Amino acid sequence: MENNTSIISPGELTALLLLAKQAGSGILSVYNTDIEVTLKDDLSPLTLADKVSHDIITEGLTALTPAIPIISEEGKDIPYETRKNWEYYWCVDPLDGTKEFIKRNGEFTVNIALMHNNTPVLGIIYVPVTGDLYYGGEGIGSWKETAEGGKTQIYADVKATEWISVGSRSHASAEEASLLARYPVSETISIGSSIKFCLIAEGKAHIYYRQGPTMEWDTAAGQAIAVYSGATMSRPDGEPFEYNKPSLLNGSFLVKAG
Structure with missing residues (x-):
């Protein structure tokens, strides 16, 4: 770990990107079999793929950065008193879009974020089915790597006069339609998981x-990834979006290009 101007070294970043791909491979090893689904305490679905990815990521992060703690969907029961003063920590969703995974539509991801003072300063999102890899961070900007190996720096489209909105395939709401009516939205895309960002x-x-x-x-x-491409993310009222709260449940948020 280097100072806060670069957050992580190039070698660490390479290792992290490989780790996301390894987790994705673990997910696909389950995806290509008969999927068995159980329910978590909140009745949301859980598959073997969630656990396989979680184990790969936590083992890899612990080996790479043993001093940095991890908050993960599959390892989230850390008391607030323990984590409230953490300067750095990893925030991980081993399989984002479990419902999409179960539907077999390919719209699920591996999410790995490095947090510094409760702000995301590095984000990695891997789409196992397509092989697309997105990452963005302080000092490096945001990037996309394709399965074929192409690498391109990506930027939010801050100059558009007609906007495309992107929303959840599984969680659309009437409030969403009301808010979007305030903006020059001419088209809407529905897609699962963190691919929207x-x-x-x-x-x-x-x-x-x-x-x-x-x-x-x-x-x-x-x-x-969105912020370091030039987009913004906040609460709908414009206030900052907060992390490492006593409850890890998020409120509403708004991501915009520019």
């Missing part, structure tokens, strides 16, 4: 509003 970061969409509940690991990596 990536579409804004690469200029393929311009606004994403989420009214329904999410968890901090659902948004941290996507926020970093």
Whole structure:
């Protein structure tokens, strides 16, 4: 770990990107079999793929940065008193979009974020089915790597006069339609998981509003990629979006290009 001007070294970044891909491979090893689904305490679905990815990521992060703690969807029961003063920590969703995974539509991701003083300063999102890899961070900007190995710096489209909104395939709301009516939205795309943040970061969409509940690991990596591409993310009232709260449940948020 280097100073805060670069956050991590190039070698550490390479290792982290490989780790996300390894987790994705673990997910696909389950995706290509008969998927068995159980329910968490909140009745949301859980598959073996969640656990496989979680184990790969936590083992890799612990080896790479043993001094940095981890908050993960599959390892989230850390008391607030323990984590409230953490300067750095990892915020991880081993499989974002479990419902999309179960539907077999390919719209699920691996999310890894590095937090510094409760702000996402590095985000990595890997889409296992397509092989697309997105990452963004302080000092490096935001990037997309394709399965074929192409690498491009990506930027939010801050000059568009007609906007494309992107929303959840599984969680659309009436409040979303009401808020989007305030903006020059001419088209709407529905897609699952944190891919929505990536579409804004690469200029393929311009606004994403989420009214329904999410968890901090659902948004941290996507926020970093969007923000370091030139987009903004806040609460709908414009106030900063907060992390490492006593409850890890998120309120509503708004992501915009520029």
